[in-house]
Amino acid sequence: MTPALSFVHCPRCGKQRDRIEDATPFRCPACHFVYYFNPTVASAAILLRSDGCGLFIRRAKEPSKGMLGLVGGFIDIGETAEEGLRREVREEVGLELEGVSFLCTQPNSYRYLDVTYPVLDLFFIARVQDPEKAVALDDVESFCWMDPHAVRAEEMAFPSMRKALRLYQSI
Numbered sequence: 001m002t003p004a005l006s007f008v009h010c011p012r013c014g015k016q017r018d019r020i021e022d023a024t025p026f027r028c029p030a031c032h033f034v035y036y037f038n039p040t041v042a043s044a045a046i047l048l049r050s051d052g053c054g055l056f057i058r059r060a061k062e063p064s065k066g067m068l069g070l071v072g073g074f075i076d077i078g079e080t081a082e083e084g085l086r087r088e089v090r091e092e093v094g095l096e097l098e099g100v101s102f103l104c105t106q107p108n109s110y111r112y113l114d115v116t117y118p119v120l121d122l123f124f125i126a127r128v129q130d131p132e133k134a135v136a137l138d139d140v141e142s143f144c145w146m147d148p149h150a151v152r153a154e155e156m157a158f159p160s161m162r163k164a165l166r167l168y169q170s171i
Contacts, residue, residue, distance in 0.1 A: 005022055024036055042073055042119050044071060044121060049127075055095075056143065069156065093136065
């Protein structure tokens, strides 16, 4: 189910929808309330240490439990993409960033509790301070430092990460 299909009733006036459809925007014929279903935004990064190796995590939870991933997550309201990335890096592996640069964006979808959310992933390249202080924390089963050019894109947890890694490998 996508978010649009969850709107069985108008959130403003409560009128039941005549047709449940996966359309944007939602328009209520009774009170004329309009709601756009936009993607949520996430940021992730290829985290590099001075020898060029990148930090890759193993996901501790579904979706894609056990697969390789990049450190990152959803951006909170009021955060910039870079602030959200820095927070997620602290929460997931306990590191601080320096030298954050933009890589690309990729559309994605994320299934959580029977709802499939449309996501726009923003990917960055970043250097880490004190890489030896990395620790597996929130939602991280384990991590490893690897040459990003040697990682097979098929091992990555999401299609958007595969595309971002392939782009990084091409530059």
